[in-house]
Amino acid sequence: MTSAQHTLPVGLTATVTVPASSANLGPGFDTLGLALGLYDDVTVETTDGGLEIIVDGEGAGEVPTDERHLVAVALRRTLQHLGTSAPGLKLHCVNRIPQSRGLGSSAAAAVAGIAAAAALAADADFPRALTAAEMVQLASEFEGHPDNASASVLGGAVVAWTVPAAPVPDSAGYRDQSLGHGQAPSGPTRYDARRVDVHPDIRAYALVPDVQSSTSVTRGLLPRLVPHADAAFNASRAALMVLALTAHPELLLDATEDRLHQRYRAASMKASFELVEQLRAGGVAAAISGAGPTVLALTPQPLPAHLSEAAVAAGFTVHELAIADGVSRS
Numbered sequence: 001m002t003s004a005q006h007t008l009p010v011g012l013t014a015t016v017t018v019p020a021s022s023a024n025l026g027p028g029f030d031t032l033g034l035a036l037g038l039y040d041d042v043t044v045e046t047t048d049g050g051l052e053i054i055v056d057g058e059g060a061g062e063v064p065t066d067e068r069h070l071v072a073v074a075l076r077r078t079l080q081h082l083g084t085s086a087p088g089l090k091l092h093c094v095n096r097i098p099q100s101r102g103l104g105s106s107a108a109a110a111v112a113g114i115a116a117a118a119a120l121a122a123d124a125d126f127p128r129a130l131t132a133a134e135m136v137q138l139a140s141e142f143e144g145h146p147d148n149a150s151a152s153v154l155g156g157a158v159v160a161w162t163v164p165a166a167p168v169p170d171s172a173g174y175r176d177q178s179l180g181h182g183q184a185p186s187g188p189t190r191y192d193a194r195r196v197d198v199h200p201d202i203r204a205y206a207l208v209p210d211v212q213s214s215t216s217v218t219r220g221l222l223p224r225l226v227p228h229a230d231a232a233f234n235a236s237r238a239a240l241m242v243l244a245l246t247a248h249p250e251l252l253l254d255a256t257e258d259r260l261h262q263r264y265r266a267a268s269m270k271a272s273f274e275l276v277e278q279l280r281a282g283g284v285a286a287a288i289s290g291a292g293p294t295v296l297a298l299t300p301q302p303l304p305a306h307l308s309e310a311a312v313a314a315g316f317t318v319h320e321l322a323i324a325d326g327v328s329r330s
Contacts, residue, residue, distance in 0.1 A: 074113025
């Protein structure tokens with residue numbers, strides 16, 4: 001990351017629009033993601049000093065409006081990465097992505113800040129442009145995994161992966177079984193992703209409950225080790241999911257099967273898992289969206305009315321959402 005050497009002029013303004021995302025899609029834990037047509041808008045203006053943040057919509061009155069705000073943190077970190085800074089910032093966030101529901105709201109905030117910084121730098125004729133790969137890297141560093149972040153950057157469906165830092169000898173005798181005795185991680189973790197275009201017949205439905213879920217809590221429910229048979233099963237289904245998303249939507253029901261993470265979280269979001277089972281019994285491919293509790297349904301046909309009505313009766317709001325493109329400047 002480059003230290004700031006330039007200062008942006010006062011009065012620059014940029015607005016960016018960033019989509020929601022669903023991660024995992026059943027079997028692709030921390031690997032598969034999908035951009036969804038539910039958007040946050042962020043307008044940023046450079047000022048002569050200080051930080052002002054206005055939040056409307058989802059999270060208003062709940063998220064911090066000071067230096068801790070994720071959009072502001074990501075924006076300033078990206079300006080530093082580009083080798084510039086702003087004397088002050090005014091942010092107006094219009095949030096439509098539900099918070100803590102498994103639709104990538106925190107990833108979207110990070111991506112919005114990064115894209116806004118890139119837009120301001122471009123308006124200042126700054127010689128250093130930000131690539132999509134850099135945006136994926138910077139946003140994923142906030143998340144610790146690239147599935148949601150890369151979907152919001154690239155749009156469509158994504159296959160994402162992480163390249164851990166390379167081990168190097170440590171004279172202090174660092175011990176970690178994942179690295180080997182006498183080794184320590186060196187350099188940054190690399191996050192990467194590639195977009196795959198989704199078959200035009202596939203419809204996406206987000207079934208969103210009123211309750212929230214914490215990703216850190218639900219990750220804590222996962223076991224450190226899983227049976228080899230379950231790992232092999234998920235590898236096959238994740239590969240099948242790419243085929244189903246791109247060319248064979250009729251395979252979605254089989255492709256969204258999972259043995260790696262969902263069942264371990266079932267007790268923490270009982271209503272969501274009951275809805276997943278009800279949808280799947282009705283022939284609709286369904287899975288927990290990210291860490292939940294939103295349920296994602298993917299189908300080449302409209303969601304049957306009786307299943308939609310059952311979801312509403314169980315306290316879920318049903319959204320049919322387009323497969324979205326990535327972050328854009330409005």
